[in-house]
Amino acid sequence: MSEQQIALVTGANKGIGYEIAAGLGALGWAVGVGARDEGRRETAVEKLRAAGVDAFGVALDVTDDASVEAAARLVEERAGRLDVLVNNAGVTGGMPQEPTRVDPETMRTVVETNVIGVIRVTNAMLPLLRRSASPRIVNMSSGVGSLTRQSTPGAETGPISAAYSPSKTFLNAVTVQYAKELGDTNILINAACPGYCATDLNGFRGFRTAEQGAAIAIRLARLPDDGPTGAFFEDAGVVPW
Template identity: 45%
Template sequence: MTTPNRMQKVALVTGGNKGIGIAIVRGLAREGFTVLLGARSAEVGRAAAATVDGDVRPVVLDVTNQDQIDGLVADVADEFGRLDVLVNNAGVNTLTFRPLEDLPKPSEETVDDFKNVYEVNVFGVVRMIAAFLPLLTNAAAPRIVNVTSKRGSIGEAGAWVGQPSMVYSSSKTAVNAITVHYAREFADTTLKINGAAPGHVATDFNDFRGTRTPEEGAAVAVRLATLPADGPTGAVFEDDTQLAW
């Protein structure tokens, strides 16, 4: 890594090499952040970082690998001494492990489906927050953004379109609850933690069947990552609309 500018804010985006993740990286780079682009492969990370203007640095990161997470914490601590923004974007769905046409009905979901999806979408978020909290609390105005989904909202269930995956949707319900609990704990501090629901974005996650661009979906995460001191915490937003989760 190059010599750091310790005045420049530092953001880490998990799953930052494609789709909504790389769009979030671009948005934060435009805001002047040094952005650590998390990818499971060094080669993939370097290729993705090369497509973004700004101070973007690929880092090898699998959110299911505690050793990798701990190693990255040590590297960030050594170089920057803090982390200003953590965006938990990495995620999988049942279709990551099955063909698109095999989207199971709730009665067809298996315990293994839950284990595979929750390992990344839920436990990965907890691992990242727990590991990086000391560095986040070293920042003047730390922000955590958990990328979630309207399909994780019980209150918005009437707005769902098509057949949702019970496993994926419930994993995001868990992320919403996690977001609120952390926000309550840190309510009297400068740390703000919110959920960003990007909407139905066209990515390889859904075989590009979405109706929004990655940039449109990423905008809410970038906004929540750059909230002012009087901004909200413990909420879930799609664009500027707070969802009833």
């Protein structure tokens, strides 16, 4: 029998993150449910376990060094390694986000979570990922982070956003830099676009379900050893940077 895979999903107490955890758990994986809200985290773990998933809670605030370090210790104590990290936690920052009106503090908050938080968690988990036979990192991005789409006349890229959209562009760029640095290892790292899903992040205005949005992350988490790295994907294929 093959060894059970171990995954950690940040922001997994609800929405797309929860569905990623559920999808990986349905494959027989042990899944760490990373979330900062204890009540929501434990409720998600209980729900996943009721569905037969080997889920465990991981207290995790991606903006806090001590919290992330403690999360890494917990995963190490439970499993000794990590096979897949899905950096899903993210915030929009609220409105207004027109560049002439956005509050600089909104910019800081969004980048701290959506970009620096990803770097903080990834670097803390890398020693555990290096112990895996086939480590994978999936950074949950967004189609609005594509500069190609944002600069294409007539393309549907949502409202003007000086914080959220650029934070995903920033995340995409960071993903490429990780792929370059880790190019001589067996770690594959890619960005994923879930599409416009109905979650509380957008007031449930999306036309896709959270489960549909989770599918691309689950696929990238299971890439073969000769799979791509440093790329940006959605269900239909490669997303232009």
